[in-house]
Amino acid sequence: MSGPGRAAQRMPIGRGPMGQATGGEKARNFGPSAKRLLATLRSDTPLLVVVLVFSILSVTLSVIGPKLLGEGTNIVFAGFISLQMPAGATKQQVIDQLVASGNQDQANMIAAMDFVPGAGIDFDQLARILTLVLLVYVFSSLFGWLQARILNGVVQRAMHRLRLQVEDKVHRLPLSYFDRVQRGELLSRVTNDVDNIGQTMQQTLSQVVISLLTVIGVLTMMFIISPLLAVIALVTIPLTIVITVLVARRSQKLFVQQWKTTGVLNARVEETFSGHSVVKVFGHQKEVEADFRAENEELYRSSFGAQFLSGVIMPAMMFIGNLVYVAIAVVGGLQVAAGLMSIGDVQAFIQYSRQFTQPLSQLGSMANLLQSGVASAERVFELLDEEEQTPDDDPALTAPDSASHLEFEDVSFRYTEDKPLIDSLTLAARPGSTVAIVGPTGAGKTTLVNLIMRFYDVDAGRIVLDGVDTRRMTRDDLRARTGMVLQDTWLFAGTIRENIAYGRPEASEEEIVAAATAAYVDRFVHALPDGYDTMLDDEATNLSVGERQLVTIARAFLADPRILILDEATSSVDTRTELLIQRAMSRLREDRTAFVIAHRLSTIRDADLILVMENGAIVEQGSHNQLLAQKGSYGRLYNAQFEGAAEEEEAVEVPTVPLPPPPTTAQIVVEALAESEDAVE
Known part of the structure; x- marks a missing residue:
């Protein structure tokens, strides 16, 4: 197939064996990509405010908890100490006695406590404290669950919006994008990367908010309890920042490489599996396996490096937290002994130190998730930022419903500026006529069809449909008037009926069956287990290649287009079926304009106009007999298709006899129909 199938002419990246990408664009910075990713939440700002309020309430209550538990510890400890004191004595008397006996440290510690000698533990007050602690933690958990539930939505x-944006973007991309990007790579961005973004945001956003609020709340309580111990705890912040930044800089590049390599590997698998039989036939299993192993090894190295480096953060944060814990325990003990702090405050502070280092460790451990998610976001944003096809005119023009007179007026087109393809092409296709396009591979035959469909826009000149420039029409309007049957069949997972009705979803059952009968689908469909309800997978492996082609032809029949494009549409069917289909297509082409791309010239002898293209230019045009009489390019192409047969006859020494002129399509159809009638009888 010629034309944009060769769009490597526009390919900006290098390609290795089997079309594998060997280059790529440089990734964006972490900061701008993360900011843009957060901007996707902007439409839910009111809910985010609610999430923030619930997070503040949850963290505030959880931060109050240790302080209340510290008060409970003070009650228990003071009650225990009071039992060691003589009943009836006052607190001051006990302190004076300890001072007089030289136990100044004990006196200072007891002076900081609130107790009555001999009274024991105040269980009523302890019960009130514990009840309050229970309520605090219950409501903290409730608010935490609510904020997580809302944030999840x-x-x-x-x-959901991002997937819609990606889906809409794909439909707005020009055909040139799909020519230069492998399907596996595109699918990886649409599926794997979007899923990774969702998982990252789901796992990190809530935790980041909670962790930051916890750090602020805990730090506030620590300064209230003991500024000295709070300063000791603050040592973890600069260490955390330094470690996180150093690791993140190195691991971010590896995460970008990881997801980029994932897309490359997906493209390799999709390409190899779809052409598995070709790989087997030509004995390239070892080469394919070697390429796969190399790319898999690259993915392993980048993934291992990214996960290892980011995984270092959590243990480092825990080590720092343990050092701070030891320092607080030692200094806090000295503070209690000096009577500067109560034992309950030390207990609360130790809890706060754990609460303080834990969110810092969590923030560090989430660095790998954030980097992975932002790396995927960069790839998705690259897709969203791709240049789109030129928008349709607004307001757009429209042609009459019966429009089928198509003209090329001095049309020029090239895929790349330095490689001319079509220059100053002029032709006219009248309604009801069949225009056949022939020529060697790369001559521009399929390019001509793609210009008609506006898969590409012309560089100069114009294409007009009943006097209306097709560039002034919407693409949907133009393509709705066009039916196209390609050599490469495309069927989706669904029933045969649904695949035929894809050409016109609102068609009735009778119309679907009529189209299937005209395309000779009805001949084989009744032999299938469920008839028209037979389910096809996405590769339609339960149909032969020829049967798949017939279904696509039936789809075009049902669409009832004004312009019909056939790109080697019958190349996958047997000769007898091809002749019958040609007869049906001749009925379909009535009052319509048909463009037929053909390599087997015997199939287009009855065309009203045959265009012979070479290097993007029409070098000959006319009917079959006229072109043969000219003995030019068409004559050479036509005769070349029969030289092989003649040489084979000479090799086996078959006596040469004058060959009769090839029969016309009408004669062959009559003979085929007669054979069908004999078979029925």
């Missing part, structure tokens, strides 16, 4: 809606 926000994130899922954001991912």
